[in-house]
Amino acid sequence: MRIICLVVVFFALFSVPSASAEVPPKIAFIGPLSGHDGHEGLAAKQAFLLAIKQVSDETGKEIVPVVMDDFADPDQAREAALTVASDSSVMAVVAHYHSVCAFATMDVFSSAKLPVIMWAAAHPGISEKGDPYIFQMVPILxxxxxxxxxxxxxxxxxxxxxxxxxxxxxxxxxxxxxxxxxxxxxxxxxxxxxxxxxxxxxxxxxxxxxxxxxxxxxxxxxxxxxxxxxxxxxxxxxxxxxxxxxxxxxxxxxxxxxxxxxxxxxxxLSPIYLPGGTDFLKGLYGLFPDAVPANYTALAYDAATVVAWSTYRGQSRGREGVREEISRYSGRGLTGLIGFDYLGRAVARPIxxxxxxxxxxxxxxxxxxx
Structure with missing residues (x-):
């Protein structure tokens, strides 16, 4: 009987696919898709989706985008953060145009050990404590x-x-x-x-x-x-x-x-003033013919590219693996050389x-x- 049980346990451990192998990883976008700054959020969302598609196409691995509106409101931003944090298949987040929304969600991401790159929220208080799960792509205020x-x-x-x-x-x-x-x-x-x-x-x-x-x-x-x-x-x-x-x-x-x-x-710097801007815009208009790039579109694109590649490389180690990949990321993006310092701030200053x-x-x- 003991031998039979061991065989059953062995079969269960090594023959049944894990949940992470069955479910494609997700990356979430949170930003203002309506209201006062909806144009910034919409342009950033489109850049986000383009980056996810490009990395998925290049690697042959599916990454599922999740898009949520924070309505430029800290309470609704927090609700969105809680929603994505509760989904264990979400590996990383690209979030927030407004610093007030970032302040409302930072503890949610940190507690869930869910890495987030703030694509436009520029207040230095977001990263000044060096929380290992919080990154800023935008040059600080x-x-x-x-x-x-x-x-x-x-x-x-x-x-x-x-x-x-x-x-x-x-x-x-x-x-x-x-x-x-x-x-x-x-x-x-x-x-x-x-x-x-x-x-x-x-x-x-x-x-x-x-x-x-x-x-x-x-x-x-x-x-x-x-x-x-x-x-x-x-x-x-x-x-x-x-x-x-x-x-x-x-x-x-x-x-x-x-x-x-x-x-x-x-x-x-908007895409038209960046060295790779022509290729980026060609890809963006190919996917979204009516796209209207805004000030922070290039930063959102680079943030999404970082989390997509980091998810591809680190997802087998869960959210912690993705965080590790983001923290040591080094490569050339649309806004310049991409990397993060000890506070999680991007080293590039594309202004x-x-x-x-x-x-x-x-x-x-x-x-x-x-």
């Missing part, structure tokens, strides 16, 4: 803020008023920008936190007029950034306006109209200086006219 401050300084501005949205993101913008500008010799006569979604920002223009700066730098939402610039123009203020990466997108030009002209921004000219964001050439 501080890098972009300091670059914007330096750009405005190099353009001759010596008095800059600062406006930031009332959020962790906006407060970080202000707390980094103000001391940096003062350190390099720029007067900061005004620092304002403002609420989003106000019907008018004329009161802010009045406060700016009272201190008469050379320029204004704003960190926050695209729509509010456009409304503030229009309010400054209505006030008749002739000054330089600079915006951070979350504002500097094509929708800003559409919202602000003629008032957008001359606005400076430090932005993630550039831009100016609005003719209703479009165009790269600065280094001259005064852009």
């Amino acid at each position: 501080d890098d972009m803020v300091l670059s914007l401050g330096r750009l405005m300084f190099d353009r001759g501005l010596r008095s800059i008023a600062l406006i930031g949205e009332r959020s962790a993101y906006g407060r970080r913008f202000l707390s980094v920008m103000a001391p940096y500008l003062r350190e390099i010799g720029v007067d900061v006569p005004l620092v304002i936190e403002t609420s989003p979604m106000l019907p008018s920002y004329d009161h802010l223009a009045d406060r700016v007029a009272d201190v008469a700066p050379d320029g204004v730098a704003y960190g926050g939402f695209t729509h509010e950034g456009a409304m503030i610039k229009m309010a400054l123009d209505r006030k008749g203020l002739s000054l330089t306006y600079g915006v951070d990466s979350s504002v500097g997108e094509e929708l800003f030009c559409r919202y602000a109209g003629p008032a957008a002209e001359g606005t400076l921004g430090v932005l993630p 550039g200086a831009f100016v609005v000219k003719g209703g479009r964001w165009l790269p600065l050439r280094g001259d005064r006219d852009g």
